Amino acid sequence: MAVLKVIEVMANSNESWEDAARNAVKQAGKSVKNIRSAYIREQSCIVKDNDITEFRVNVKISFEVQ
Numbered sequence: 001m002a003v004l005k006v007i008e009v010m011a012n013s014n015e016s017w018e019d020a021a022r023n024a025v026k027q028a029g030k031s032v033k034n035i036r037s038a039y040i041r042e043q044s045c046i047v048k049d050n051d052i053t054e055f056r057v058n059v060k061i062s063f064e065v066q
Contacts, residue, residue: 003065004036012056017043024059034064 011024017040025038042058 004062005065006060006062007032008041009059009061010056011059012054014054017055017057020055020057021059024057025061028061028063032061032063034066035061036064037062 007028009024009028011020011027013019013023021038021040025035029035039060039062040057041060044056045052046054046056
């Protein structure tokens with residue numbers, strides 16, 4: 001039986017929510033091993049002059065504890 005732990009990570013991107021999610025997993029992977037899944041909990045964005053300038057995500061990342 002595997003034991004999984006969940007952490008919550010916030011990340012951003014100037015490109016898209018998908019890119020922000022990739023950034024969250026990439027950053028988490030620098031200190032956490034055996035990542036199994038990522039669940040996008042929230043999405044938001046920053047708007048300036050009627051244009052989206054930044055995409056933000058709040059991601060729950062699960063990983064196996066050894």
